[in-house]
Amino acid sequence: MKQCRFFSTAWVLAVLLLAASTAEAAKWSRDRDIIYGRKYGTALTMDVFRPAEPNGAGVIVCISGGWVSKHENINPIFATEFLKRGYTVFAVVHGSQPKFTIPECVSDIHRAVRYIRTHADEYDIDPERIGITGASAGGHLSLMLGCAGDEGDPDANDPVDRASSCVQAVACFFPPTDFLNYGKPGVKSLGIEPNHQFKAPFDFREQDPNTKLFVPVDLATREEICKEMSPIYHVDEGDAPTLILHGDADELVPLQQSEIIVEKFKEAGVPVELIVKKGAGHGIWPSMLTTDFATIATWFDEHLKPAATAQAGN
Numbered sequence: 487m488k489q490c491r492f493f494s495t496a497w498v499l500a501v502l503l504l505a506a507s508t509a510e511a512a513k514w515s516r517d518r519d520i521i522y523g524r525k526y527g528t529a530l531t532m533d534v535f536r537p538a539e540p541n542g543a544g545v546i547v548c549i550s551g552g553w554v555s556k557h558e559n560i561n562p563i564f565a566t567e568f569l570k571r572g573y574t575v576f577a578v579v580h581g582s583q584p585k586f587t588i589p590e591c592v593s594d595i596h597r598a599v600r601y602i603r604t605h606a607d608e609y610d611i612d613p614e615r616i617g618i619t620g621a622s623a624g625g626h627l628s629l630m631l632g633c634a635g636d637e638g639d640p641d642a643n644d645p646v647d648r649a650s651s652c653v654q655a656v657a658c659f660f661p662p663t664d665f666l667n668y669g670k671p672g673v674k675s676l677g678i679e680p681n682h683q684f685k686a687p688f689d690f691r692e693q694d695p696n697t698k699l700f701v702p703v704d705l706a707t708r709e710e711i712c713k714e715m716s717p718i719y720h721v722d723e724g725d726a727p728t729l730i731l732h733g734d735a736d737e738l739v740p741l742q743q744s745e746i747i748v749e750k751f752k753e754a755g756v757p758v759e760l761i762v763k764k765g766a767g768h769g770i771w772p773s774m775l776t777t778d779f780a781t782i783a784t785w786f787d788e789h790l791k792p793a794a795t796a797q798a799g800n
């Protein structure tokens with residue numbers, strides 16, 4: 487019953503905030519289905535929310551839960567606080583499971599950042615003032631860009647692929663961070679456990695050189711991929727400042743996942759903060775829609791300052 491009341495409360499808040507965001511709509515515009523890349527004949531798209539008075543910075547919202555991503559899940563509610571503060575918001579849809587796996591999802595978000603940076607002038611943003619946010623799988627993808635963004639391929643034919651996929655700030659909710667130590671040290675989450683809830687995004691395959699068919703990888707390779715897709719193994723001193731919000735009653739993504747990566751960030755000297763939400767589980771909790779997005783926006787205010795402002799404040 488508690489869970490039912492929780493979601494009812496969250497739903498009422500969502501409706502109220504949607505009404506508020508609709509009232510604010512005159513202050514921002516929305517460009518739908520901007521193609522930022524293609525793969526296997528499929529268009530990769532995002533919606534761009536433009537504030538009336540841009541502050542010169544951009545925020546990427548990863549539309550992803552369980553590595554499921556679809557255009558109809560883009561909700562202006564999650565852009566409203568950023569738009570009020572002048573951020574241009576990019577709601578990015580990636581190739582979704584069950585068709586695509588986690589590495590392919592990560593690759594799509596890299597591509598989205600490169601595209602946004604390449605077209606920064608068109609969106610009135612500074613290419614060196616880009617933040618990223620998301621929840622659950624969207625939080626995982628955000629951390630992968632914050633920890634493992636790269637400088638691009640200078641020899642690529644496509645100018646987008648030559649651009650950096652690094653971001654300058656991360657703020658996310660309840661992210662998986664270490665598939666090899668999930669909940670407890672040594673407990674692995676490889677997508678093959680009998681009770682694993684997300685087998686499709688872990689269904690890693692490689693092409694057989696003889697048959698040309700895609701076949702499952704062996705266990706050792708699966709573990710290597712899961713390590714590569716775990717943000718915690720990419721942490722170093724050059725990572726983006728990171729804020730994480732996580733409920734201490736989360737039964738899907740243990741709070742431990744945020745705690746261990748926060749410790750790694752601290753060891754590396756990366757600015758980091760963990761906000762633990764008492765009694766909160768996995769999913770939308772009431773304060774997420776009222777105050778927590780404001781907390782994230784304030785984190786971006788601090789870490790996506792214009793260069794001159796940032797220097798003046800040091």
